[in-house]
Amino acid sequence: MCYMQRIVEMIDIKKIRADFPILQREVYGKPLVYFDNGATTQKPRVVVDSIVDEYYSVNANVHRGVHFLSQQATVLHENSRETVKQFINARSTNEIIFTRGTTESINLLACSFGEAFMEEGDEVIISVMEHHSNIVPWQLLAARKGIGIKVIPMNDKGELLIDEYKKLFSEKTKLVSVTHVSNVLGTINPIAEMIEIAHANGAYVLVDGAQAVPHTKVDVQELDADFYAFSSHKIYGPTGIGVLYGKEDLLDRLPPYQGGGEMIQTVTFEKTTFNELPFKFEAGTPDYIGTTAFAKALDYVTAIGLDAIAAYEHELTTYATQRLKEIEGMRIFGEADSKGSVISFLVNDIHHFDMGTLLDRLGVAVRTGHHCAQPLMQRLGITGTVRASFGIYNTKEEIDVLAEGLKRISSMF
């Protein structure tokens, strides 16, 4: 038996499913088949319990209090930062900024990096497969500062063209901001190589890791990423929490993003001095209840093991691709050699919205539409797709429900 198969067999799917109470529910009298994990994942009991327990037994504002509860809440919050640090192998907790999510992490960097490191005429490189949250912040910066935006193209399999990428650099290129894994195509971009190329051209790199961190081991030091953004809610944690990782020497040189409590050292009406990292970037009361629960989610994933998760999800995706290809008129968007657990598709000329609505009646939750990637839809020449995205609790039996449902629905048209 090969190594991959052995680690897949270590996954106790029954036990994992039992950890997620929502998976027991029915939709329209049918067992829920939840295939919208790319949008958000369901939460295991340990995560929800953590939220309830902390509100009931610890709740107090962090960092400011001399009293017992405040200190206990602070310890929990800062321990969570340590958990995140270890999870992505950052050098220090000073490199872990808590945000509201990937979107806020990218906006933070666009504002702060744009302010300090970019001037009119400078350029940022993004790719054709970016989520809107890695396009619009750069357009806002372009409108404010007159920077240019260049776009890496892709081939018809949904793979970025690395030779074309190399040609986009000029002495004006200050930053590459690119997704690690596409939320539409599932493409796993060769991010380490792309970072090396950017560095050789004197540019920094921000990686949008929203769709990568839940499915594959990410080591920011090994990647040599300058900045890396991701969201808690896509990795079985609560909504409203995210991370911006940044190399400490770079974060030190960046100005604050928002002003307020927590991010200051001294304030007079004439002058304010800023707090040290990471607090310089964390104005206001943080979601300390959320960060504790987030750490519980990371511990949960770590206990299963990211290698096992990646292998299991790869097996699911391979099986799903095979089953979907049995359906007449099936078009799959994104067939990169290196691909994560996302399948975007259309069947004949059935509108994605109709397909999604009919699948929903069968208890199957998929996402339909442009997936916040309208420029990618334009590149593909379509208005949207149906997207099934898998997580650690999904099964081959559920994929059979999807495949049989698709067959039934397409025979109706």
Ligand code: PMP
């Ligand atoms: N980037 C990618 C690739 C995503 O898939 C998403 C979420 N769909 C985001 C960014 C934005 O994440 P959030 O909404 O959690 O800020």
